[in-house]
Amino acid sequence: MEMRKRIEFILEKPFLERLIALLDEMETPGYTVIPAKAGRGRQDPWTREGMVTDAGRQIIVVSFAEAGLAEKIAQRAAEKLGNRIALISLTDAAVYLPD
Amino acid sequence: MEMRKRIEFILEKPFLERLIALLDEMETPGYTVIPAKAGRGRQDPWTREGMVTDAGRQIIVVSFAEAGLAEKIAQRAAEKLGNRIALISLTDAAVYLPD
Amino acid sequence: MEMRKRIEFILEKPFLERLIALLDEMETPGYTVIPAKAGRGRQDPWTREGMVTDAGRQIIVVSFAEAGLAEKIAQRAAEKLGNRIALISLTDAAVYLPD
Amino acid sequence: MDSLLHLTLENLLSPTVLFFVLGVFAALTRSSLTIPEAIAKALSIYLVMAIGFKGGYQVSKAGIDLGLFLSLLAGMLLSFAVPFLAFAMLKVTTRLPTVDAASIAAHYGSISIVTFLAGTEVLKLLGHEAEGYMVAVAAVMEVPAILSGLWIAARAVTDKSSIGGMDNSLMREVLLNGSIVLLTGAFLIGVVTGEKGMATVSAFIVDPFKGVLCLFLLDMGLVAGRGLRTSWKYLKPGLLIFGIYMPVLGAGLGLFCGWALGLSLGGTVLFMILGASASYIAVPAAMRMALPDSQPAIPLALSLGITFPFNLTIGIPLYVTVASRVL
């Protein structure tokens, strides 16, 4: 059991590839992409029902990483994705590492 | 980077609209709806496979808000949705606010 | 409002039934299964797009439980599922228990 | 009696019923066979769209007459009335909490569109086409039942806090429920576009219809079997039997409606099926909101796990046989 940070990105789907490229580049140990169905922020509510285009939808990316790396990732992502595109959060988590 | 609360609702789908109305009414800065596929609580296990009706399924709503507001929201939601309908949790999270 | 642990499993889908059996056996108060769409770890990236087989995909299981039980569950699951199959994490969460 | 047996056997050996049985078998043996949720929803959208359009098309050919309006009225009344009967039976024969009895009653006042579809197919095989507007009758039989159920609950339940009541979102859920809007909309489009419209879409909504129904019934079998597995414990004998005699009672009332309205044999049978079947799609969600203290698993297991298979296998042939005798 070790302490890690759980980074959670709620970000616009069209930017997913860019975020993943960033995560790969920073040698994040891993990430998992989770779907989102609907939401609201400062802008209008959105929902995926019946939608074909990827624009205007959010997707969630979760990544567990060591505190130092996690903060660097969050920082870089916030800079690179800039305004309006991602909500980035860090939570403390104890991880039972597989093997 | 600022400290926020991550509120997570696991609630019955038919009540989603009511929860969203509550969140809107309390001027929550935002929320995101995440699908759930199966589960179990005190009642029977459920799964979405092949289901058409919305009854008997859960859905997840995540919202990041300031601690004070978050607690008020959780309180109000627990009162309004009452028993058996929602599991509400609060976690500390550091948020990198997009501008 | 009570303090709980939020256990989050990111595990290979084929082992979901085994994990659920374990959770049931240990009398976990409940769990919720959340889909995942894509990811990367030490092994190759995966994605669900167009896939039919369950092999090579991850799924997420979230369970809120008291600290003591939660740690026991995490421990047992880590032992039983062994290497390469699950990423198990524990986070502190305040839960507003329904009734 | 002989023809009933014959008809029942024939029905039991139709692909539709057998695919349902396959689904139940797969669920009970805990096979990994499942149909994705999005597909189940798409199948039900397809079926509702197709049956609505076909009904409208038939009305466009037959013309709109008084029978249509009288049937709509009768359907609404039936849907209002059945919950009272169901509630009374449940209070007398079971020890269910009042709020659960009211919820079940609402389910039985409403209808199952898939049972209706299966009935249509059986009738078509037998050469008894029904009035096209029976589809519209099906569409109006959801809301009154829910209102009855709520009214019963409001009167009979003492702890008023357990009644969520009729707020805006519930009202919308009930009145503008997806399947009602689609059924009614497709019906009207069928009426308006008539022969021409049918020529446009028949290769999509007529030809593959029965095959799609088989696939959907496979899914319904999976869901019903799974429901039975987890909810069997709630189905005490009194409730179980209710799941079988209640559709027969409902069919009886439907028979009366069909007879009184002078409907064709096909139309009467469909009226019986509407009376006999119980909702497991729209009403469960609505009752969950309206009566949050009721246990949603019970009506679902009962209507989908007992009444639906009963109607599908034995009920429909029974109603056809009875109606042929009476009319």
Add this chain to the structure above:
Amino acid sequence: MDSLLHLTLENLLSPTVLFFVLGVFAALTRSSLTIPEAIAKALSIYLVMAIGFKGGYQVSKAGIDLGLFLSLLAGMLLSFAVPFLAFAMLKVTTRLPTVDAASIAAHYGSISIVTFLAGTEVLKLLGHEAEGYMVAVAAVMEVPAILSGLWIAARAVTDKSSIGGMDNSLMREVLLNGSIVLLTGAFLIGVVTGEKGMATVSAFIVDPFKGVLCLFLLDMGLVAGRGLRTSWKYLKPGLLIFGIYMPVLGAGLGLFCGWALGLSLGGTVLFMILGASASYIAVPAAMRMALPDSQPAIPLALSLGITFPFNLTIGIPLYVTVASRVL
């Protein structure tokens, strides 16, 4: 004028348009009717695959000629040119930020494949089949518009930081966009397999086509209605009118192309529709990446909520009528 009225009325009462209207109605009344995302995507994949294959099949029969290449060229030019016109109109008639105007301009230079499909069906009903290669023209009209939009933004926007620019993933998104690859691929497969291939798949891609289109238009109606509800506030009068006159201008340019190339009436009308329609699938995602400071809701509401219904209901009959007069 009389025939235009007649044609418009006929079109308004076709199942395709009526299902679209049903969708809009359901969305505006906040009905719970929805079509799952996976199904919407599957329907669009089906339609793109079918229209691509059919176009290729027609080319395999007619043979490849110079007209094909000239039409491709003309389509690209049109797609390059329209954004400049659109941008100019927007800058003159609205107070939109430059980056939003550039984004909208790119949307209008590109095309809506569903409008194209609806046009094909209307033409088929009227007995005016178009050149099969018009499908290929549709496929080449997405990329140039995006490039134009970016070029306009790069020149006109002063704060360069708001331009995401053309990185690898965006370039791929634009050039190897799923619907372009599928449309082109299916077209080529249609060309290569010809008569034999068509015999293999026609029961899947030809017969049920119109019915599937109805279902997809129901969904588009739902999405458009929902978009209008949430985004109505952005649609200031100047923008709203743009959503109606811009397709007419685009159709005019398309008419010129069709006439100059000596296309058939059907081909000319399709060229007009390509000019008139605006993208709401591929371009929004690309522009979101390229111009992250633009508001994605505005072009979507405009192209799907105003221009698409306009083209579907009034535009197509209008273009047919005008083209018949001119050619």
Add this chain to the structure above:
Amino acid sequence: MDSLLHLTLENLLSPTVLFFVLGVFAALTRSSLTIPEAIAKALSIYLVMAIGFKGGYQVSKAGIDLGLFLSLLAGMLLSFAVPFLAFAMLKVTTRLPTVDAASIAAHYGSISIVTFLAGTEVLKLLGHEAEGYMVAVAAVMEVPAILSGLWIAARAVTDKSSIGGMDNSLMREVLLNGSIVLLTGAFLIGVVTGEKGMATVSAFIVDPFKGVLCLFLLDMGLVAGRGLRTSWKYLKPGLLIFGIYMPVLGAGLGLFCGWALGLSLGGTVLFMILGASASYIAVPAAMRMALPDSQPAIPLALSLGITFPFNLTIGIPLYVTVASRVL
């Protein structure tokens, strides 16, 4: 040789193969073209249901005879035997860990229903219909291969902790696997309902079948291409060649079965295809549970990325040609 070439070319230019190629192309160029997971599952459910039902229908016409039982037995034996051969080849020609070799062996003992479908279509085009019960043979060829694979692993792997073993959920996964239950169930329904049943559902499961197969092969191409992109590094030359000669060896064993059983040309070719093809749907999940220390990516990349395309493009015509010579 000439006819083989001709047949191969014809096959390569069929819509099914070309849509597969389109999928591979789209995946390798990293196009955004994808088919939603729910749709991919629905397509495979449709195909399995259709092929099962059609096989049953053919048996209902031909009658059940000894050939059916002997073929089932032969299929099981083949499925038991192939993993031993495959394992031996892998141990001799590659340096794969034993547990991975055992897992791959199980995949090759099992079958690919999509390859089977593609074979059926080719045979139909050539006018060689096969025995309907070959579908049932396909259904029994999954389980024995998994058992063989486990048995091999249990004997050959020294570190026993890496063998998950056969617990209840795995046993169920293997025996009551969704596609086996559906294939067998639909087969039995086809047998029972015969001509009448076929009349009911043929517009759904027969007419659009090939078109749906094209769409599914497009998806398989996407998945195979993506798998090749990420897993190419595991496919060392020895393994790569295994992916091509192993199907040929399996086909040889299948040829022997078909010949010994006195099957028709079509039946023999299908037996060859069953021997030649490797699973990429049910077996991967089962082996993942049974042998958690094996790397799931390797057998998947091999069976879907190498053997499947080989069979689809060159293998099937080759098997047809060889069988025509031999029988």
